[in-house]
Amino acid sequence: MENIIEISNLTKIYSELKAVDDLSFNVKEGEILGLLGPNGSGKSTTMNCLLSLIKYNEGTIKIFGKKMSPDSYDIKAKIGVVFQDVAVFEELSVYDNIDYFCGLYIKDKKTRAEYVEDAIKLVGLEDYKKFYPKKLSGGLLRRLNIACGIAHKPKLILLDEPTVAVDPQSRNNILDGIKKLRDEGATIIYTTHYMEEVEILCDRVIIIDKGKLLASGTTDELKKLARIEEKITIEVGKVDEKYIDIIKSWDSVEKVSLNANLLVITYSEGKNNLGNIMDYLNKEKIKYNKVYSERPTLNDVFLELTGKELRD
Ligand SMILES: Nc1ncnc2c1ncn2[C@@H]1O[C@H](COP(=O)(O)OP(=O)(O)OP(=O)(O)O)[C@@H](O)[C@H]1O
Numbered sequence: 001m002e003n004i005i006e007i008s009n010l011t012k013i014y015s016e017l018k019a020v021d022d023l024s025f026n027v028k029e030g031e032i033l034g035l036l037g038p039n040g041s042g043k044s045t046t047m048n049c050l051l052s053l054i055k056y057n058e059g060t061i062k063i064f065g066k067k068m069s070p071d072s073y074d075i076k077a078k079i080g081v082v083f084q085d086v087a088v089f090e091e092l093s094v095y096d097n098i099d100y101f102c103g104l105y106i107k108d109k110k111t112r113a114e115y116v117e118d119a120i121k122l123v124g125l126e127d128y129k130k131f132y133p134k135k136l137s138g139g140l141l142r143r144l145n146i147a148c149g150i151a152h153k154p155k156l157i158l159l160d161e162p163t164v165a166v167d168p169q170s171r172n173n174i175l176d177g178i179k180k181l182r183d184e185g186a187t188i189i190y191t192t193h194y195m196e197e198v199e200i201l202c203d204r205v206i207i208i209d210k211g212k213l214l215a216s217g218t219t220d221e222l223k224k225l226a227r228i229e230e231k232i233t234i235e236v237g238k239v240d241e242k243y244i245d246i247i248k249s250w251d252s253v254e255k256v257s258l259n260a261n262l263l264v265i266t267y268s269e270g271k272n273n274l275g276n277i278m279d280y281l282n283k284e285k286i287k288y289n290k291v292y293s294e295r296p297t298l299n300d301v302f303l304e305l306t307g308k309e310l311r312d
Pocket residue numbers: 014017019037038039040041042043044045046084
């Protein structure tokens with residue numbers, strides 16, 4: 001597959017602060033790449049460098065095989081951007097906002113009318129075409145923001161946390177819409193804090209922190225990296241430290257923690273762990289209530305790599 005974006009050794013320094021630090025990654029044609037990182041890790045700065053909206057200190061950026069620069073208008077016309085901060089015109093209706101942004105690239109009126117309707121459908125704003133932004137809830141405004149960014153059917157779409165403050169049902173609609181854009185041939189970079197979105201949506205993920213690349217791969221590859229096969233959580237009463245130490249010493253156990261009444265055991269191997277721990281608790285007469293076994297999530301991977309929770 002062809003690389004639509006090639007970023008090599010990108011560094012961006014704001015006075016003293018290295019917001020992006022020697023970052024390199026590629027985006028392949030037709031994929032949805034998840035850009036994952038905590039607040040202030042450099043996601044938006046990377047997007048802004050990609051778009052040549054800000055100058056960077058080092059590195060090269062190629063898009064569609066050509067060097068990207070502030071006056072690469074031919075490249076820019078093929079990119080759709082949904083910025084983190086909503087940017088729409090207060091004095092234009094929903095329809096006219098989308099029509100305006102689409103009109104920057106699509107001059108033919110008939111085609112444009114079709115594209116605007118497609119965008120409205122994609123984000124589910126059919127009932128709000130005549131509304132003005134002030135009358136829209138936060139979630140609807142976000143949906144309008146997305147429609148404005150993608151109405152001209154760009155080949156490459158950059159979405160910077162597009163579903164913040166969107167209710168779960170609209171979020172699912174939006175995610176389906178984004179998949180549809182990919183299925184129609186767009187290449188997408190998707191920035192988010194919501195790991196479940198990344199798991200549902202992204203073909204590949206890169207994790208950054210403090211402007212540096214920590215890991216990249218499919219969600220399955222990243223989960224392998226975190227060396228966690230299974231996580232078992234048990235609601236317990238009082239447990240003596242000596243039992244915790246014994247559990248810790250088992251070969252397949254990676255980590256054990258006891259917080260309040262939750263005993264959490266992570267395993268690096270996944271064979272019969274649940275049965276073994278139940279047998280052990282029963283044998284030692286340790287009382288327990290609920291027990292759940294889970295596959296690791298991207299949050300566990302993130303925690304393992306950075307020592308931090310991804311969500312704030
Ligand atoms: N214009 C600016 N001037 C100075 N520092 C900046 C500027 N923009 C961003 N920064 C700093 O650069 C770092 C990276 O910021 P950036 O907005 O790229 O992070 P982010 O990953 O998008 O965070 P968030 O999840 O909060 O959107 C942060 O420490 C931020 O404070």
